[in-house]
Amino acid sequence: MEEKTVSRRKFLKLAGIASSGALLAACGPSAQQPAAAPAAEQPAAEQPAAEKPVAEQPAAPAAEGDKTIRLWVAWGQMNQLFQDEVWYQMPEYEEICKGIKIEYKGNVSEANVMTAIAAGDPPDCGANWSYAQLAIKDVFIDTEPYIQASQYIKQENYIPAIWDFCKFWTFKGMLGLPCFESFLDYGLNYNTELVTKAGLDPNAPPETWSEALEWHKALTIKDAAGNLTQFGLDPYDAMGGDPDGMEVATNHKYWDDTTGKFDFTNELFVEYFDITSKFYEVMGPDQVAGLRQAEGMGGWGGSYNAEAQAMIIEGYWHTGETTIQAPEVAKKNAASWSPVLDSLRGRRVQVAGGHTLAIFKGAAHNAESFKFGEFFNTDAVLDVMFKQVGWILGKKSWLETVDPNTYPGLKFYFDSIPEVTDWYQLRRCPLHGFIWGQLPEVRELCYRGQITPQQAAEEIQHRAVTEWQNQGLPEA
Incomplete structure (x- = not known):
């Protein structure tokens, strides 16, 4: 071709x-995605493919005064990175998230999230669920005030379709911020x-x-x-x-x-x-x-x-x-x-879009969760995610550094942009x-x-x- x-x-x-x-x-x-063929097709964790359930990764021992945020996601691809505490070793983490520890849990189903919400004990933040369906239940905060005050997250630095993915029907403001992976689908x-x-x-x-x-x-x-x-x-x-x-x-x-x-x-x-x-x-x-x-x-x-x-x-x-x-x-x-x-x-x-770091109402650490989102939008983290997991976020300044020939077939997605006749946004x-x-x-x-x-x-x-x-x- x-x-x-x-x-x-x-x-x-x-x-x-x-x-x-x-x-x-x-x-x-x-939302959740089928993990097998239609005859046995059952909604599981969302795109990309999920792995077997993983035990919750407790936060590293927190120093006095540290705050621990609970991060739940439906994927399994990041489990090893969090288990190895890769992020704590990066200077960007110390710069943005000093005093914050992460209690990570992967492969979390939407049913488990809903149970936690009903019990009045939601995670602080998370990703890879039915954002639109949860949004209509009014369980997320509007992150617009945090974005306005952020020195790291600027709307003009994101592909518009990716930024607008964080806006949902009936939800006022921004639902989280672009995070983890969000590009062409x-x-x-x-x-x-x-x-x-x-x-x-x-x-x-x-x-x-x-x-x-x-x-x-x-x-x-x-x-x-x-x-x-x-x-x-x-x-x-x-x-x-x-x-x-x-x-x-x-x-x-x-x-x-x-x-x-x-x-x-x-x-x-x-x-x-x-x-x-x-x-x-x-x-x-x-x-x-x-x-x-x-x-x-x-x-x-x-x-x-x-x-x-x-x-x-x-x-x-x-x-x-x-x-x-x-x-x-x-x-x-x-x-x-x-x-x-x-x-x-x-x-x-x-189709453009993908994921947001959604921050839950009623959780203890909204501000700290947003800081984690800022950290996860740094070029250093995006480099790790691209090299170790294969994921891309539609942050324009970082995309300029990406070689579309890194993975066989990836170049099509980059080259498809000028040829698209009809755009849709995901989910x-x-x-x-x-x-x-x-x-x-x-x-x-x-x-x-x-x-x-x-x-x-x-x-x-x-x-x-x-x-x-x-x-x-x-x-x-």
């Missing part, structure tokens, strides 16, 4: 289009070696779902007993399974943040259910479920790293995480645009987490032929509208 180049200055200028209103606000929170990553062996051209990746289906057929292999040993693309894995993935595929919002209305029954979503179900017809629902049960064959990169999966719809982080987790496989990775429906050929749809809908939890069942009913694509669209529409009413959520 021919690589186009774009200067860092041009990239940053183009990335600023969101401030002019060109960005379309997409739906939903950074959609691309079709593929194993060039497997693609070549299948007789396909790695320099001409599929642009539409019909073309992706043909690649999928060529890349899917079963043994003599009919067991699935390799497949092309699981359309519901990783970011493909996120409700926002439906918006990327159809270039249409399932929830309108100006009216508060759902639109799953739109004909574009019916077409989406139809074409994506065909991928399961090729693999066999039971066969893919069986493969997913094998050790190391889970979603969010597991089966891709094992080279049993040739394509995956993922964000930029896939390139770095794969390099760290499976370096030999990463060398074969390439990335291109996430597929769109045939009628949308030529549309280049991209705007207050029911994003709920919908993500409902979609696997509805999709499975559809790809097993128990309901039609039209009925699938009507069913998820019904569930979403009913839940909205049951929660007493407001009209726009």
Whole structure:
């Protein structure tokens, strides 16, 4: 695939289009994510992939007068960094967070967070949950006053789409501050070696779902007993399974943040259910479920790293995480645009956003939590996160220092900026987490032929509208 180049200055200028209103606000929170294939698809921790639960890491012994903040996140990728107390060894920590200790807990589910809130004992701060859904419950502080007084956090130093990710429907002010990872969220990553062996051209990746289906057929292999040993693309894995993935595929919002209305029954979503179900017809629902049960064959990169999966719809982080987790496989990775429906050929749809450091109301250390967020936005920390975890934050001055060729496939995400025709923001809908939890069942009913694509669209529409009413959520 021919690589186009774009200067860092041009990239940053183009990335600023969101401030002019060109960005379309997409739906939903950074909620829990499916950890396996649809047949066993259960919401787990959000993108990127989570690890096994980790024990809480107690703060280092605090000196008299030190304050300890409790930081909870749904990821597992940072567990080792916190366990090794990497941050305390950095001069930036002493400068910004002197007198502050961190009690870190990774792999924390949203259910556990809600239990803590209900008990009147929330963590001080956290990330990687359904921000929009929690925000509407009024559990976060507005960080705007802290930002106004900060010498480290300046709005003009962030890609507008990333900054605006911290603003949610019905929430007044800023919900936290950009943190941990927040950049570009959609691309079709593929194993060039497997693609070549299948007789396909790695320099001409599929642009539409019909073309992706043909690649999928060529890349899917079963043994003599009919067991699935390799497949092309699981359309519901990783970011493909996120409700926002439906918006990327159809270039249409399932929830309108100006009216508060759902639109799953739109004909574009019916077409989406139809074409994506065909991928399961090729693999066999039971066969893919069986493969997913094998050790190391889970979603969010597991089966891709094992080279049993040739394509995956993922964000930029896939390139770095794969390099760290499976370096030999990463060398074969390439990335291109996430597929769109045939009628949308030529549309280049991209999603910006990711995560914020949310600070809880009722917690003891709001100011100290914000200081931790300031520290985590320093170039020194962003360097560690990029090198050790593979994550990127849309801080413009730091992005100028990043080599987009560091990880195979990463350059696509940088180069995609000037070619995007339609921008969305990640997870705007207050029911994003709920919908993500409902979609696997509805999709499975559809790809097993128990309901039609039209009925699938009507069913998820019904569930979403009913839940909205049951929660007493407001009209726009």
